[in-house]
Amino acid sequence: MKTVQEEIRKGPWTEQEDFQLVCFVGLFGDRRWDFIAKVSGLNRTGKSCRLRWVNYLHPGLKGGKLSPQEERLVLELQSKWGNRWSRIARKLPGRTDNEIKNYWRTHMRKKAQEKKRAMPPSSPSSNCYSASCNPTDVSIPSTGTREEIFYDTTEWNTPASTDQKSNQMEKNEVIYSMDDIWKEIAFTEGKYINPGFDAYGGVGCDFSCPPVSSPSWEYSSDKIWQLDDEENMLPTMENNLFAHHEV
DNA sequence: AACCATGCCAACCGCACGATG
DNA sequence: CCATCGTGCGGTTGGCATGGT
Numbered sequence: 523m524k525t526v527q528e529e530i531r532k533g534p535w536t537e538q539e540d541f542q543l544v545c546f547v548g549l550f551g552d553r554r555w556d557f558i559a560k561v562s563g564l565n566r567t568g569k570s571c572r573l574r575w576v577n578y579l580h581p582g583l584k585g586g587k588l589s590p591q592e593e594r595l596v597l598e599l600q601s602k603w604g605n606r607w608s609r610i611a612r613k614l615p616g617r618t619d620n621e622i623k624n625y626w627r628t629h630m631r632k633k634a635q636e637k638k639r640a641m642p643p644s645s646p647s648s649n650c651y652s653a654s655c656n657p658t659d660v661s662i663p664s665t666g667t668r669e670e671i672f673y674d675t676t677e678w679n680t681p682a683s684t685d686q687k688s689n690q691m692e693k694n695e696v697i698y699s700m701d702d703i704w705k706e707i708a709f710t711e712g713k714y715i716n717p718g719f720d721a722y723g724g725v726g727c728d729f730s731c732p733p734v735s736s737p738s739w740e741y742s743s744d745k746i747w748q749l750d751d752e753e754n755m756l757p758t759m760e761n762n763l764f765a766h767h768e769v
Numbered sequence: 770a771a772c773c774a775t776g777c778c779a780a781c782c783g784c785a786c787g788a789t790g
Numbered sequence: 791c792c793a794t795c796g797t798g799c800g801g802t803t804g805g806c807a808t809g810g811t
Contacts, residue, residue: 532781534805556796572797573780608799619799624778631776 531565535574539564543571544579552580577620584616588625596622597629 535543546562552575555568564571577583588596592614599610607619607626614622 534779553797567781568796569782569798570780576798577779605800607801620779623800628776628778 530567532570535578539566540574540579543574547575547579577618580618582616583618588614588617588621592617593625593629596625600626 531539542562542564543558546558550558550561552572555572557568559566559568559571562571566574595614596610599613603609605623605626607623611617611619611622
């Protein structure tokens, strides 16, 4: 027998790898990650592939900074749901849980620091510094010894959390970002996957991607960011904010 | 100009859950 | 009903970029 995998690659993805991954997701859809990882010849784990796809390669991603509206929405939802990033992300079309998580982190860190500065050490529970003493100010629990405390939101009684998975992610056809790769794809469009692609040889394939036409890609456009049924109870902002997005 | 601190982002890890045999 | 596998999620970390001193 041979070594199962020579060595699993880690670390930053190369353009070539991205391109490969996009191709194979186009072919097989974005669910069988383990399979894709093997077949593609990328020496990556399925997990790694998925992550790369979801956070970076997915055509529906917006990229760029969060708009003020998005930021507000994040704050609002976070205060409502706690650190259910994937769930929150679903409310922000084109944003990933990772993005939101990162934003939240830095945002909260900033806030925490501001507060620290503003707060004389002995200052009691006077709190509410900014004129806007809103819930999104995510109070730093008074236990805040660790700096990360700001991050802790476990106290939110989140609704029966584990429903997240109910929402199956599907694909999105809108092409936004990932310029190079998608440009490439645009180039090669029309060059359907060549039959020379032998699934298990994988590597030999010249990666002329099929025009994104894998079965799974043809589902409704941004399922990822579609509402969870129970999330419809979602109140205020986002419906207004993103009502237009569905177009 | 060099160094340091901070911010931001991409990626990995471990755990939990659901599906399948 | 149980074990195993695959996937998704949240948390954490490391590296690069930028700004300040």
